[in-house]
Amino acid sequence: MIVDRDICVGCGACINLCPRLAIRFVDDKSYIDRLSCIECGTCQALCGVDAIYPECRFPEVLVLNIASDPYNP
Amino acid sequence: MKDKYDIVVIGAGPAGLVSAATLAKEGQDVLLVDVKKEIPKVNRSCCTALISEPNTHGDTVTVQNNNIHFEKTDITVRYTGQWVKLEKSIRLSPGEKKFTMANEKGVAHPYSKDVLLKNLLEDAEEAGVDVLPETAGLKAENVKGGVKVVLRGCSSRSLKEVKCKVAIAADGVNSQIVKGLELYNKRKYITSFHVASYFLEGVETPYPNSWITFVGKGHTRDGKSQLYMLAKHLPTAKPGDEPIIDMMCGTPKGFSAKQGLDYFIKSGRFSHWFRKAKVVHTSSAALNFYSPIMEPAEGNILVVGDAASFIETYCQGAVMYGCHAARAVLKHLETGEGFKDYTDFWRKTFEYCWPGEMEKASRGFGLHILNDEELDYIFGLTDGEIYENCYISENSAPEVVKKGILSHMDQMRKERPDIAKKFEALMGKASLEEALEFKPQEKK
Numbered sequence: 026m027i028v029d030r031d032i033c034v035g036c037g038a039c040i041n042l043c044p045r046l047a048i049r050f051v052d053d054k055s056y057i058d059r060l061s062c063i064e065c066g067t068c069q070a071l072c073g074v075d076a077i078y079p080e081c082r083f084p085e086v087l088v089l090n091i092a093s094d095p096y097n098p
Numbered sequence: 099m100k101d102k103y104d105i106v107v108i109g110a111g112p113a114g115l116v117s118a119a120t121l122a123k124e125g126q127d128v129l130l131v132d133v134k135k136e137i138p139k140v141n142r143s144c145c146t147a148l149i150s151e152p153n154t155h156g157d158t159v160t161v162q163n164n165n166i167h168f169e170k171t172d173i174t175v176r177y178t179g180q181w182v183k184l185e186k187s188i189r190l191s192p193g194e195k196k197f198t199m200a201n202e203k204g205v206a207h208p209y210s211k212d213v214l215l216k217n218l219l220e221d222a223e224e225a226g227v228d229v230l231p232e233t234a235g236l237k238a239e240n241v242k243g244g245v246k247v248v249l250r251g252c253s254s255r256s257l258k259e260v261k262c263k264v265a266i267a268a269d270g271v272n273s274q275i276v277k278g279l280e281l282y283n284k285r286k287y288i289t290s291f292h293v294a295s296y297f298l299e300g301v302e303t304p305y306p307n308s309w310i311t312f313v314g315k316g317h318t319r320d321g322k323s324q325l326y327m328l329a330k331h332l333p334t335a336k337p338g339d340e341p342i343i344d345m346m347c348g349t350p351k352g353f354s355a356k357q358g359l360d361y362f363i364k365s366g367r368f369s370h371w372f373r374k375a376k377v378v379h380t381s382s383a384a385l386n387f388y389s390p391i392m393e394p395a396e397g398n399i400l401v402v403g404d405a406a407s408f409i410e411t412y413c414q415g416a417v418m419y420g421c422h423a424a425r426a427v428l429k430h431l432e433t434g435e436g437f438k439d440y441t442d443f444w445r446k447t448f449e450y451c452w453p454g455e456m457e458k459a460s461r462g463f464g465l466h467i468l469n470d471e472e473l474d475y476i477f478g479l480t481d482g483e484i485y486e487n488c489y490i491s492e493n494s495a496p497e498v499v500k501k502g503i504l505s506h507m508d509q510m511r512k513e514r515p516d517i518a519k520k521f522e523a524l525m526g527k528a529s530l531e532e533a534l535e536f537k538p539q540e541k542k
Contacts, residue, residue: 035141037133038292038384040234041272049234049252050133053141058255073143073294073355073382 026062026069028055032076039068039077099230099260103129105427106247106262107227108235109269110137112211112413113403115218116175116420117266117427122225124428129260130222131233131249138216143295143346143383145328146214147184147206147309148414151489155415156447161207166214171418176221179213180331182341186308187490189499192316192367192470195477199488199498205309206490208344211413212333237278238265240397264427265399268420271385273405279396285388288408288456294355295346296363297332297379303343303371309490313477316470317366323349323358332378342378355382385409390450395437400427408450409492419444449493458496465499472517479506 033054040048040055047061048068055076057068069077107118110132118130148166152158158169166175183204189197199205223229232252239246245265249258267275276282303310309328315321326348329341347359363372390408394401402423403416411419422443429436445451465473480502488498503521510518 034380034382035134036382036384037142038272038382040133041269041274041277042384042386046236046250046274049250049255050135050232051253053135053139070351071290071292071384073292073384074380075354075356 026057026064026066026077026079027059028057029076029078030054030056032074034074034076036073038071038073042071043068099129099228101260103127103228103260103262104431105129105264105266106131106235106238106245106260107266107268108238108247108275109267109273109405110134110215110219110229110231111268111270111403111416112214112218113405113411113416113420113423114266114268115215115222116417117268117402117424118227119218119222119225120421120424121427122222122227124424126428126431128227129230129262130227131230131235133232133234133252135232135252137219137229137231138212140211140215141381143293143381144211144413145206145208145326145344145346146211146330146413147208147328147490149206149412149489149491150203151491151494154489154491154493155411155418155449156443157414157418159414159418166414166417168414168418168421171421173418173421175214175417176217177209177214178217179210179333180335180337180339182208182307182329182331184208184307184309184328184490186305186484187488187495188305188308188310189313189477190310191473191477192312192314193474193478194367195474195481197477197480197485197499197502198483199485199490199495201486201488205488206328208328208330208341210331210333210335214413216333235267235269235275238267238275238399239278240399245398263398263431266402266423266427267399267405268402268416269405271404271407271410273401275399276391276401276405279399279401281391281393281396281401285391288387288389290351290384290386291348292351292355292382292384293346293348294359294380294382295344296359296377297330297381298343298345298363298372298375299378300374300376301343301345301371302374303327303368307341312362312368313465314470314473317362317368318347318358319361320349320353320358322353323347323355325358325362343375389456390448392445392451393441394444395441398430400437400440406444407448408456411448415448455493458493468517468520472514472520475514475517476503476506476510476521479503479509 104127312325391406394406426440
């Protein structure tokens with residue numbers, strides 16, 4: 026999960042409700058430790074101002090290009 | 099920062115700050131930790147209204163020389179900000195029919211929590227408390243000879259263990275410390291809520307200086323949200339400034355609080371109030387409601403304020419319980435039995451510890467089983483009336499609404515027997531689960 030720090034108001038709600046303790050305050054706004062995050066979505070569901078998104082924020086704009094190989098660009 | 103303290107307080111809210119300062123003044127070596135960098139800055143939605151109703155949480159709180167005075171606890175808390183006097187508490191239906199409660203002394207007095215915390219922090223630092231910001235308290239554990247508290251730095255991400263004689267968990271309604279204690283297993287999970295709120299300038303409301311609860315499904319798109327509006331001051335307000343409006347939206351799990359709020363302001367029934375409004379501050383909160391902890395002490399760990407409560411203790415309750423906790427800790431350090439005083443006091447004074455109170459408070463908001471047309475009818479009956487000497491407290495206000503509506507029961511039975519029947523069922527038999535339209539889950 027990723028926090029949009031422009032939207033996050035820093036209420037701290039997600040910090041204690043993260044089952045992995047992956048969220049902490051950096052400069053009074055939430056920061057999600059991506060090594061600890063398991064993408065469970067708890068924080069996204071509880072955020073009052075909708076500041077938290079899964080890693081892929083706009084899935085609809087991703088165009089599947091079968092011909093390309095991401096490992097051999 | 100040292101490895102050993104007499105007392106470690108986790109959470110620098112009203113309860114934590116007051117208990118830390120009180121203990122430090124008595125010569126204890128106190129460490130206070132909080133996740134925030136700027137402790138007085140409040141980004142969490144909070145009504146921050148002082149309720150002067152006698153015996154709120156067992157104490158009577160009044161404003162004296164701009165400060166907050168607790169009669170029975172016998173303390174005065176310094177407050178240097180501005181006050182607003184709310185004259186009316188209004189329940190407003192979508193058709194703008196209302197149920198009005200009033201009090202010439204004020205149904206509540208909103209203040210700025212930022213200023214209150216700033217004053218409390220100054221007092222705590224002056225008393226010699228070691229304040230450690232940007233640090234989270236992860237766990238408190240009873241060990242031989244005291245308590246071991248695990249802390250984590252917010253920027254460094256490093257862990258540190260601190261030993262102390264007594265730890266005070268004051269880290270709020272979603273307390274991390276409480277989750278690690280045995281007493282957490284005795285709590286019953288009830289429901290979850292999240293809240294978003296805007297501070298708005300330039301709102302043209304016909305009800306200035308009022309607390310407004312918007313009742314009914316028609317105010318939001320999902321029909322599940324609860325909206326509240328009150329006047330309060332910004333932390334920067336000077337004497338004579340006009341108060342701003344705090345507009346709050348609370349939603350159950352699965353709905354967006356911010357979308358509910360945006361909808362209400364842009365296209366709700368009362369959107370014309372907000373045509374010239376400007377958002378000056380946004381805040382939010384998430385709450386997991388558990389039944390209150392009946393014995394908020396385990397070994398040498400004491401749980402204070404919202405961390406042990408159902409819903410909240412209000413800021414005034416947090417200050418008072420913080421003070422009582424500090425006194426109990428001092429006695430505990432002397433005799434080893436001080437916590438009993440605190441737990442007894444907690445059970446005696448915190449309303450939700452009493453049987454039936456959780457149900458009573460939930461039922462007050464349970465009017466949502468009626469549809470908007472029915473609500474307009476019911477509030478139409480009470481539209482012209484004003485119920486005097488009321489407060490906004492969630493323990494007494496629902497009773498006033500209930501009595502007020504029941505006084506029109508004869509007329510209702512004649513004109514709308516269908517509503518009368520529904521209403522009687524709601525007020526008479528509904529259990530907590532029915533009132534909340536929610537079945538509690540088994541905790542895993």
